[in-house]
Amino acid sequence: MDFHLRRRMIDLLRELAPAEGYTLTPLADVRLLRSDRPLSRTPVLYEPGIVVVVQGRKRGLLGDEVFVYDAEHYLVVSVPVPFTMETDASAEEPLLAIYFRLDHGMAADLCMRIDERQGSSTASPRGLYASPMEDALAVSVLRLLEALARPPEADVLGPALVREIYYRILSGAQGGSLRAALAQQGKFGMVARAIRMIHSRYRDALSVDELADEAAMSAPTFHVHFRAMTGTSPMRYVQSTRLHQARLLMLREHATAAAAATAVGYESASQFSREFKRLFGRPPVEEVERMKRNFALPAAMTPSPYVSSH
Structure with missing residues (x-):
């Protein structure tokens, strides 16, 4: 340049x-x-x-x-x-x-x-x-x-x-x-349909079989193509989507960890805290405080069908 x-x-x-x-x-x-x-x-x-x-x-x-x-x-x-x-x-x-x-x-x-x-x-x-x-x-x-x-x-x-x-x-x-x-043609488009489903229904108890059906694939074939496209497994992706959304709820809407966990589909607060710390490296309250100290995060953009980390 x-x-x-x-x-x-x-x-x-x-x-x-x-x-x-x-x-x-x-x-x-x-x-x-x-x-x-x-x-x-x-x-x-x-x-x-x-x-x-x-x-x-x-x-x-x-x-x-x-x-x-x-x-x-x-x-x-x-x-x-x-x-x-x-x-x-x-x-x-x-x-x-x-x-x-x-x-x-x-x-x-x-x-x-x-x-x-x-x-x-x-x-x-x-x-x-x-x-x-x-x-x-x-x-x-x-x-x-x-x-x-x-x-x-x-x-x-x-x-x-x-x-x-x-x-x-x-x-x-x-x-x-x-x-x-x-x-979004071919296998890429088929997996993309399942990803949209995850983002619209992350609160639900989705299964690999449901996601594979959405992608019109067998479960084993879907698993292979999903990992090739995203670098992770379908259930890990669902978990990551839930946790990123929970962090945003705590940061933007001042939700408690317990309220955020429930909002994204967790039935167990302790499981939520364990998985949150495993992904972000800190317990929920510490991670949200870190975000508040280090990042200005304005209100969400125009409505989106996808969960994101910002």
Whole structure:
């Protein structure tokens, strides 16, 4: 990336995100992220979206794979995948990033238009991948940041500039993988249906057989394809989804641990506490206090069918 372009992006993001945590923008599905300190391995659950890092570095660990997203790479999440994330940042060089929650309607329209001109993608769909930042995309991101720095422009030009960024990603070097994932064909699409079921019914006592039926697969086949796509087993995924939602309930709605446990489907408070600590490394109350101290977490974005960790 051109040095002067990157320097301008950093200056704008420092101005737009003066405090740690997530900062809202006039665009409902766009948030800015700042972190002034390194973050050790932390479980996260991103809903479908795109993370563009302007300064600093994040690493996502999913099974044996490591996904680096930094000033030279952006991250794409096409289906919610629980993974472990760590951050390189400091007060002198904070992590500065933009998070775009995926607008499926906009993406579907662009996919159709791109496929009409280039043909349908033959790439393999992927739930999570990091891709090199191309110059055209960097210029589009800078244009969006400049608009966000001028509120009237953000309101009027922002949606078109976000669409431009989507186009750059969907038509870029690895855009075929995202287009294939959004088309949700084949085994990928079948597992994606089961994932949507988990996110809409995480409170219920779901079984592997129910999820396999939703995916129109046998239980053994479903288990194999689910693990290949998410890096975990179906029941571990259900557990992770419940625990991430419980943490958000305690953080955003000030629910007690017992109330949050009940709300996400746990019948045993002690089991909830054990599994919460196993995932996040701290008991519920300590983890929520840590989040309050270290992260600004504004209200939820527009309603989403997916649970997420932010």
